[in-house]
Amino acid sequence: MSSNSFAYTEQSGGGETAELGQEATSTISPSGAFGLFSSDLKKNEDLKQMLESNKDSAKLDAMKRIVGMIAKGKNASELFPAVVKNVASKNIEIKKLVYVYLVRYAEEQQDLALLSISTFQRALKDPNQLIRASALRVLSSIRVPIIVPIMMLAIKEASADLSPYVRKNAAHAIQKLYSLDPEQKEMLIEVIEKLLKDKSTLVAGSVVMAFEEVCPDRIDLIHKNYRKLCNLLVDVEEWGQVVIIHMLTRYARTQFVSPWKEDDGLEDNEKNFYESDDELKEKTEDRKKPYSMDPDHRLLIRNTKPLLQSRNAAVVMAVAQLYWHISPKSEAGIISKSLVRLLRSNREVQYIVLQNIATMSIQRKGMFEPYLKSFYVRSTDPTMIKTLKLEILTNLANEANISTLLREFQTYVKSQDKQFAAATIQTIGRCATNISEVTDTCLNGLVCLLSNRDEIVVAESVVVIKKLLQMQPVQHGEIIKHMAKLLDSITVPVARASILWLIGENCERVPKIAPDVLRKMAKSFTSEDDLVKLQILNLGAKLYLTNSKQTKLLTQYILNLGKYDQNYDIRDRTRFIRQLIVPNEKSGALSKYAKKIFLAQKPAPLLESPFKDRDHFQLGTLSHTLNIKASGYLELSNWPEVAPDPSVRNVEVIELAKEWTPTGKAKKENPAKKFYSESEEEEESSDSSSSDSESESGSESGEGGGSEEEEDSSEDSSEGSSSEEESESGDESEAENKRMATRNSKNKGKSDTEDGKKKNEKSKTSGSSDADSSSIESSSDSESESESEYESRKTTKEIGKQTKQDRNLLTKDVSLLDLDDFNPISTPVVLPTPALSPSLIADLEGLNLSTSSSVISVGTPVFVPGKTHVLLHRMSGKGLAANYFFPRQPCIFGDKMVSVQITLNNTSDRKIENIHIGEKKLPVGMQMHVFHPIDSLEPEGSITVSMGIDFCDSTQTASFQLCTKDDCFNVTIQPPIGELLLPVTMSEKDFKKEQGMLTGMNETSAVIIAAPQNFTPSMVLQKVVNVANVGVVPSGQDNIHRSEELKFSSSLRKVCS
């Protein structure tokens, strides 16, 4: 056995080449070589044997070779039965390779493929999300119509999966099923509708992709999700962003009125861009014809702007086309810089971007004019890039820059790349026609080129000169003479034809030369190219009509030659001309008009950009690149005259709470971190871990489902969950509380002596319900692994280094209610309800841990009180007012610091300059990270700055000077004790453990007054978080709100109730 596996090792290097030889034979064999056929059979026998062996290594080896065959496009379908047996292999790599095989050949071997289905059905219920996802992926990739119902069922189930990764795969499966059986459309749309509501960024891109493929016309499904999609956009992975942006562009074109009509000529609109919606609205309303942009329209434009900075060219292009198609014209300018940046990328990206720029630059020259030089051509560029750049340069040419451009063109004309040089000459021609000032210069330049040694250049010049002369035929006799001379040397047919045509047209201006040219041509007629022959005939006819004395015989000679030409076109033309110009009895009335027919004034050709007509395709699409409508291209509709009802996008209140609070709230709280904001990610990880923990809880899927429902309902409305919990909190909880209290006090005593210096970072309140316990238990498993981590990081959090005397200050008798930041609420009226109900928070926090086991995970603030404190009153600050509040964010300046946000207002009527922090009078050990000085603050202006202060875990005041240019004001910040805390996520078990290590000296207690009827866990929690920045420890026991510093002992509770 082992020798077998060793054989493989040797093979892994050299095996590939041997294999190559073998497989070469396998392709030949079907074509008939019988001798080889047997060896092929033998080889496959060999593989079959390996697949049937019970050694994984042999199987793996066999599968690797089979995959090698598939990769090269060789047929390996006859191994199907042998391979499919291994679909349930324990070895994950064998399994994956079998999947690869299955997906490739299932369509050909439908009956056998069915054997594998049950394996996938089982795997769909696997606790591991990766296995669930990959089972769904393979199942949906098997293109066997019989299993459509099974796929449908699997998709439906997966779309409700807890893991966003599985849901993402479900979204992909939708498209696969749709292409297999379009009849399922209606059912699939239901699933899409459901997944569109999903708030995970992971799912968003995939489901929109499915939407685009299955039901792009069901724009009504988007309404409710529009704002969510706009807000999530920056956090979606880059591929999803592209798809979503394209879809939203189409959506915007059907739902909003055009922002363009107003724009024309209103330059000042530029300023509006950075102003808020309201201001914009005000301004636009002032105008005669009030156009105000729908706030949703503005939302889309604003939220896509940061994506212009993406590293992914496809995203940048997608945003660029969005701006091009739906933003006011004055705002579209910002995309040009980003598009120009993409030109540094590889040639394929350049090609597509240049094409799009070419289309844009026709309509709005101004956008790219500042970047003119970026389109200068390098000799190393591939020809296709060069021609596109040239195209853009032509589009951008105007009176101001034409002289620079012409100089640049001169260099290009000399390029070794003759195709490019020819294109340049065409370009010069176009510039000459477009800009009348330089027509003569260009013409002269082109005439100079006629003496160029390169024939292609000369030929191209002739053609272009012909076109130019046609537009202003009067004064150019000299040039025509010059060109006539060229006929002797030039051989390119197009050029010769052009010269002949030109002479024919102007034969009356060059009466002496024209007959001579005709004579020469008559001589060489038989050896000329067809194109030239036709023009000789034309020239002959024209001369016959104007100067028949000299040319009659010549023309007839030529007509005779033409009569017997090999080319039927020429024979045809000859016959036609003869009938028309040579008078005879039969010729009708037409011949009288022959001269008018031949020498009519011909309209000058219009030299146009080949990109002129491309703008009816949406930019950045395949159709635009190819300039043909690609299959599946969705037209961009015109703006509606009247906007459809904007209220369809409003989301109902309950749904709003459900969909928005977690993300929306978090966003509001940390405006400084929005680009790829973490709030989302936190939610994500909690989501994922929720499924992890679910699955870890094993086969009790019923219980898992139950707790999920619980989570859902608690999301729906906090009242709902709180009432639920109320009902659950029974006598048992009371007893539990008492027990806890006693234990706490014991712990206190012990740890006081032992762990005098132990820090007590983990401030916790725990509020949770029975139903949560399953998830909590599992999360605590992972938590326990990280315990040691916690302990080794004593210093990271606050409170830790309190000195003894500090602690004396903070003994039990200090009531939290006395702290000046807390407004005693005597009547338990409705507080600003926390968006997250305790059970949900418990879930979120508990689950966070399983993903980040090695670090202390700082929980999100449960609640951020909006209360601000006065730092400097406007009267004492000579007009400068300053307020501060604690945003309860982890401070970015240092992990021991508390972040403080200071809002500065200028209430005076003059500018306040140079606001900065002056002298600091801090107690020993205290540190402060000051904000950057503010240059100036306008009257009525306000600015928010953030700073970090390390209070050394004490409530000592930080005094410092707030200085302006003229004055200095002494101010102080004293932190309420609650703000010194940081919520930390940990399990109940760890909480207890940590709690055990604490000293009682750090204790602070407070009395919360609440009416009995309103006494619910969420209420208590609400009050607690109002005064202190703490998190919630999920607890298996009911209703114990714990925090290390804030002990809600049962006695207190009794007072309350």
Next chain:
Amino acid sequence: MIQSLFLINCSGDIFLEKHWKSVVSQSVCDYFFEAQEKAADVENVPPVISTPHHYLISIYQDKLFFVSVIQTEVPPLFVIEFLHRVADTFQDYFGECSEAAIKDNVVIVYELLEEMLDNGFPLATESNILKELIKPPTILRSVVSSITGSSNVGDTLPTGQLSNIPGHQVGIEYTNNEAYFDVVEEIDAILGKSGSTVFAEIQGVIDACIKLSGMPNLSLSFMNPRLLDDVSFHPCIRFKCWESERVLSFIPPDGNFRLISYRVSSQNLVAIPAYVKHSISFKENSSSKYGKTIEGITVTVHMPKVVPNMNLTPTQGSYTFDPVTKVLTWDVGKITPQKLPSLKGLVNLQSGAPKPEENPSLNIQFKIQQLAISGLKVNRLDMYGEKYKPFKGVKYVTKAGKFQVRT
């Protein structure tokens, strides 16, 4: 979206194919070969080709064509970006993106493609995530796995897959916590005949190599951030921080990645560090304004087709001439201002061919160590969220980008 992928080498062999939906016959590539024939040069093969039933979108990288088959409308850049990402991943896994490397690792390639694309839509493209799913090949691992039959496929979902911090692994502890930044600036310039600057701008990137334990929060600030004209970011960077404070704040992924790329517009460009004088003899001239030596200078000239060979004597360095591609490469080395290098000699023309009327333009490569020519300076790097002291380093290099001298 992407239906099938074919890898084609320079001689036109299809050596790998992969299908995500129904199998598309190899014969679809005939349209591609047709286009390839039409475009004399590989560089000129159009990236998007339309065929009767499909559309082919291709990229050319490392002498290989990646040809994807598309059936319906899709943003072409989407596919192009993705294909480049695939090529980069191969490069990352196998050290090179070549036919041999891909053939040797065909199984890993297949597993990778399987993970990167589902039903033609990108699934996992971040290299850190992929490396968790499928371990890159090493000699040791292949020996071990062949004996034990253990796999190189991970069986848990990488955490990075689910977060927006692409690829930061939480569980890893490094013994040396390091953060290195390379500021690499490239000068793109076109110098005119007379030596005047026709066009010049600086393109810069900051590449990071970060190995930090835990979940560090880094913030990188510059002495002169206003220099940066246009910037594109790695997804880990918080855009708002940049907007408001001009500070790069981010939680880094593990390993190597490109942090930002930026452009400095031409107004800020101080001076071009190298001049080339040319007439019958090329003269090179350096203004060592920066007190740094310019090194690694290479001059490449695409000679006209009529030049079969040449006989030159450089005063410094060595030259080679490839008679097939007609490329003259002169490796100059370092330049000292006292002694200017020159390259003189005879250039033979094919008999009967007329003298080319214009001089070929010169492409110049050079390198200046320890200098960012735009003057960009990293001010400081702060780390929050972890308490160990990382080892930090910043390196500056200026290179010639697309630096061309017209003659």
